[in-house]
Amino acid sequence: MSPRVVDKAAKRRExxxxxxxxxxxxxxxxxxxxxxxxxxQVGKGTLYEYFSSKEDLIAGCFDLFLRDYNGYLAGRMKSxxxxxxxxxxxxxxxxxxFVKNGDTLEIVFDFWAASIRYxxxxxxxxxxxxxxRKVIGEVAGLIREGIDQGVFRxxxxxxxxxxxxxxLDGLLLQSVMGLTKINSRSLPxxxxxxxxxxxLK
Amino acid sequence: MSPRVVDKAAKRRExxxxxxxxxxxxxxxxxxxxxxxxxxQVGKGTLYEYFSSKEDLIAGCFDLFLRDYNGYLAGRMKSxxxxxxxxxxxxxxxxxxFVKNGDTLEIVFDFWAASIRYxxxxxxxxxxxxxxRKVIGEVAGLIREGIDQGVFRxxxxxxxxxxxxxxLDGLLLQSVMGLTKINSRSLPxxxxxxxxxxxLK
Amino acid sequence: MSPRVVDKAAKRRExxxxxxxxxxxxxxxxxxxxxxxxxxQVGKGTLYEYFSSKEDLIAGCFDLFLRDYNGYLAGRMKSxxxxxxxxxxxxxxxxxxFVKNGDTLEIVFDFWAASIRYxxxxxxxxxxxxxxRKVIGEVAGLIREGIDQGVFRxxxxxxxxxxxxxxLDGLLLQSVMGLTKINSRSLPxxxxxxxxxxxLK
Amino acid sequence: MSPRVVDKAAKRRExxxxxxxxxxxxxxxxxxxxxxxxxxQVGKGTLYEYFSSKEDLIAGCFDLFLRDYNGYLAGRMKSxxxxxxxxxxxxxxxxxxFVKNGDTLEIVFDFWAASIRYxxxxxxxxxxxxxxRKVIGEVAGLIREGIDQGVFRxxxxxxxxxxxxxxLDGLLLQSVMGLTKINSRSLPxxxxxxxxxxxLK
DNA sequence: CATGAATGAGGCTTCATTCAT
DNA sequence: GATGAATGAAGCCTCATTCAT
Numbered sequence: 059m060s061p062r063v064v065d066k067a068a069k070r071r072e073x074x075x076x077x078x079x080x081x082x083x084x085x086x087x088x089x090x091x092x093x094x095x096x097x098x099q100v101g102k103g104t105l106y107e108y109f110s111s112k113e114d115l116i117a118g119c120f121d122l123f124l125r126d127y128n129g130y131l132a133g134r135m136k137s138x139x140x141x142x143x144x145x146x147x148x149x150x151x152x153x154x155x156f157v158k159n160g161d162t163l164e165i166v167f168d169f170w171a172a173s174i175r176y177x178x179x180x181x182x183x184x185x186x187x188x189x190x191r192k193v194i195g196e197v198a199g200l201i202r203e204g205i206d207q208g209v210f211r212x213x214x215x216x217x218x219x220x221x222x223x224x225x226l227d228g229l230l231l232q233s234v235m236g237l238t239k240i241n242s243r244s245l246p247x248x249x250x251x252x253x254x255x256x257x258l259k
Numbered sequence: 260m261s262p263r264v265v266d267k268a269a270k271r272r273e274x275x276x277x278x279x280x281x282x283x284x285x286x287x288x289x290x291x292x293x294x295x296x297x298x299x300q301v302g303k304g305t306l307y308e309y310f311s312s313k314e315d316l317i318a319g320c321f322d323l324f325l326r327d328y329n330g331y332l333a334g335r336m337k338s339x340x341x342x343x344x345x346x347x348x349x350x351x352x353x354x355x356x357f358v359k360n361g362d363t364l365e366i367v368f369d370f371w372a373a374s375i376r377y378x379x380x381x382x383x384x385x386x387x388x389x390x391x392r393k394v395i396g397e398v399a400g401l402i403r404e405g406i407d408q409g410v411f412r413x414x415x416x417x418x419x420x421x422x423x424x425x426x427l428d429g430l431l432l433q434s435v436m437g438l439t440k441i442n443s444r445s446l447p448x449x450x451x452x453x454x455x456x457x458x459l460k
Numbered sequence: 461m462s463p464r465v466v467d468k469a470a471k472r473r474e475x476x477x478x479x480x481x482x483x484x485x486x487x488x489x490x491x492x493x494x495x496x497x498x499x500x501q502v503g504k505g506t507l508y509e510y511f512s513s514k515e516d517l518i519a520g521c522f523d524l525f526l527r528d529y530n531g532y533l534a535g536r537m538k539s540x541x542x543x544x545x546x547x548x549x550x551x552x553x554x555x556x557x558f559v560k561n562g563d564t565l566e567i568v569f570d571f572w573a574a575s576i577r578y579x580x581x582x583x584x585x586x587x588x589x590x591x592x593r594k595v596i597g598e599v600a601g602l603i604r605e606g607i608d609q610g611v612f613r614x615x616x617x618x619x620x621x622x623x624x625x626x627x628l629d630g631l632l633l634q635s636v637m638g639l640t641k642i643n644s645r646s647l648p649x650x651x652x653x654x655x656x657x658x659x660l661k
Numbered sequence: 662m663s664p665r666v667v668d669k670a671a672k673r674r675e676x677x678x679x680x681x682x683x684x685x686x687x688x689x690x691x692x693x694x695x696x697x698x699x700x701x702q703v704g705k706g707t708l709y710e711y712f713s714s715k716e717d718l719i720a721g722c723f724d725l726f727l728r729d730y731n732g733y734l735a736g737r738m739k740s741x742x743x744x745x746x747x748x749x750x751x752x753x754x755x756x757x758x759f760v761k762n763g764d765t766l767e768i769v770f771d772f773w774a775a776s777i778r779y780x781x782x783x784x785x786x787x788x789x790x791x792x793x794r795k796v797i798g799e800v801a802g803l804i805r806e807g808i809d810q811g812v813f814r815x816x817x818x819x820x821x822x823x824x825x826x827x828x829l830d831g832l833l834l835q836s837v838m839g840l841t842k843i844n845s846r847s848l849p850x851x852x853x854x855x856x857x858x859x860x861l862k
Numbered sequence: 863c864a865t866g867a868a869t870g871a872g873g874c875t876t877c878a879t880t881c882a883t
Numbered sequence: 884g885a886t887g888a889a890t891g892a893a894g895c896c897t898c899a900t901t902c903a904t
Contacts, residue, residue, distance in 0.1 A: 062882050062888055085376050087288035101890040164375055171368040174435045175286050224429020225422050234375045302865040487778050489690035503886040569774040576767055576837045577688050626831020627824050636777045640823055665903050704869040
């Protein structure tokens with residue numbers, strides 16, 4: 059009476075994971091649906107049972123990535139303490155996440171690049187901005203908290219937050235370009251210190 | 260009866276400029292040769308008189324952009340003085356360049372994204388790394404100079420340089436995403452200060 | 461504990477009826493098996509329990525339609541009388557049938573169109589010709605009967621029969637095209653008269 | 662300075678002619694663009710230089726056919742005389758046209774079938790109705806003329822016109838089905854007579 | 863030199879059919 | 884028997900590139 063039962067949500071995630079590895083190698087532009095299908099060990103047509111189009115699949119990947127990242131940060135930070143520590147943990151957790159996902163990190167840049175594009179007036183990859191904006195807001199809140207408590211100088215909290223995230227992103231780029239190793243044990247600590255204390259004597 | 264004389268180099272640059280505006284809108288992946296041809300007001304076939312392939316055209320654009328950027332920086336910095344001032348000028352000049360090229364800035368991200376890709380074992384966009392590496396080296400030299408002169412703390416010069424550039428890149432991304440306005444007069448000054456002094460009291 | 465008993469023939473007819481409505485809307489070319497399945501409220505796979513292929517399903521529909529039409533005509537005509545009356549009834553019954561099946565009438569044209577096609581040397585829709593030929597023969601017989609009885613002029617009976625049926629078909633087409641209303645009460649009568657008496661004074 | 666010069670309109674017609682022969686064999690549904698391309702001796706991509714899509718190509722064919730038919734009728738009838746003669750010539754010309762295009766006649770039925778279909782609320786094959794309606798109007802005018810002049814009985818001119826055309830169409834169908842030979846010399850004459858005089862004694 | 867008409871390789875997507883449950 | 888998840892063959896269409904003019 060009933061055909062094969064399948065956890066569609068789970069399989070969808072499976073496919074996205076496989077897609078991730080493909081994207082990491084070839085980027086989100088120079089890949090073919092058949093690549094994903096093969097990586098996910100399913101038929102070409104099966105992909106379309108879970109995604110309405112190539113574009114939809116890419117968007118799904120992006121979404122999953124952001125969700126994962128935010129989830130990881132949230133998990134690591136909830137045990138936090140004072141603003142300085144929170145900031146350090148946030149930096150540390152970001153590096154951890156990057157290292158943990160070192161094999162699929164390259165996609166971040168494609169996602170960035172795509173997130174600023176418009177197609178027919180619509181953002182090509184909606185949700186990117188929102189996700190990023192949210193993170194900025196949270197970090198800014200952290201810094202503001204520190205300013206209120208008198209541990210941070212009265213800097214522009216939002217700008218500082220942006221710079222912090224910008225630094226992380228930039229380092230990530232450099233890492234992927236092979237210019238910087240981000241899996242060094244001491245990097246997060248050094249990074250935090252430089253951000254917190256500046257470089258002036 | 261002499262054949263029409265054409266400054267091939269000049270026309271090539273013309274085409275690249277036109278290409279730039281196309282890339283800014285549609286990215287370096289979602290465009291067609293005909294788009295470039297139309298923007299440059301030449302025939303489709305003509306493009307192939309100046310570029311051997313689509314890929315070659317993209318690479319040419321990337322190259323031109325880097326050359327422009329480096330040239331601008333060099334021009335602004337040669338009048339420099341002590342390391343702190345040099346650093347400030349470098350930051351200021353970068354923002355200036357970004358603002359000046361605000362309409363085609365989006366391509367930077369495609370270039371980044373492309374610069375980390377390999378095709379058939381070869382970097383898709385050779386030269387990117389080298390150009391970036393060179394800038395890092397110069398900034399690191401600046402910082403090292405400052406350390407030697409006793410105006411900077413003995414930080415890891417190379418890492419600091421990377422962080423500085425990473426911050427700039429990251430801000431650029433945010434700007435393009437509409438999250439940050441980089442044409443504010445005070446931004447470069449604030450940015451330099453935050454980088455130089457950190458945020459700790 | 462006995463296995464569910466299903467009247468396969470009945471369900472088959474059910475499905476065909478549903479298919480009819482789908483065909484009426486989208487034609488016999490631009491439809492998908494899933495359309496039929498949904499219309500018939502069965503699963504996609506179930507269709508293949510009753511029809512060996514898409515083609516088979518179409519043929520089944522065609523067959524059912526012809527059978528219905530012939531059945532209706534036969535039923536209405538058996539009470540007939542003299543040739544003139546028979547002819548009139550035949551015309552009237554045809555219009556009735558058309559009106560009664562107004563919602564699925566469009567398929568007739570697909571059937572016609574399909575009936576003249578060959579695929580791999582075989583008629584795509586066998587049986588169509590035979591059914592039509594049979595009707596022509598009967599009408600011709602009717603006319604011949606009338607000629608013998610001296611009520612019809614000695615026309616070419618077979619040609620006249622063809623013309624009569626051709627007129628009906630053509631009117632049907634016009635009706636479906638929205639050019640003629642065939643559900644007018646007076647149409648059959650006028651039609652018969654025009655056919656019987658011509659238009660010359 | 663200029664590339665190859667081509668009479669696009671002429672080439673378009675060429676392609677349509679080739680398409681006609683393909684349609685006659687396989688119908689307008691069961692054919693592939695590559696079929697047309699091969700028949701027209703051009704590349705697959707070339708078709709898209711002249712037609713925006715498969716659908717557009719079909720529509721173009723339909724349009725050409727109608728235009729041809731109307732043109733032929735107009736040409737033959739302009740020399741006409743009284744209504745009866747005009748009607749006879751119209752019938753004769755139609756048969757002539759059918760015979761002349763005997764090899765591609767099958768497409769008429771596909772066109773008919775298609776002309777009654779709607780896709781997304783839009784007629785699939787616009788222009789069909791209009792063309793047909795126009796012909797009906799002209800024939801009706803003819804009959805009305807005859808009535809006024811007292812040579813025709815006071816029949817419903819429009820209905821009679823429809824019936825005439827319906828008969829022609831129906832006969833065409835029968836011809837294509839192999840049931841009737843329409844290239845007989847005497848057919849037009851007999852047909853006209855039957856239509857004009859009816860079959861009643 | 864410049865051009866755009868012609869081309870066909872390549873890829874996304876559809877959908878009839880199968881088959882495990 | 885009934886189902887719909889899975890599949891891959893098939894076909895439309897795009898677009899980089901060529902080349903005759």
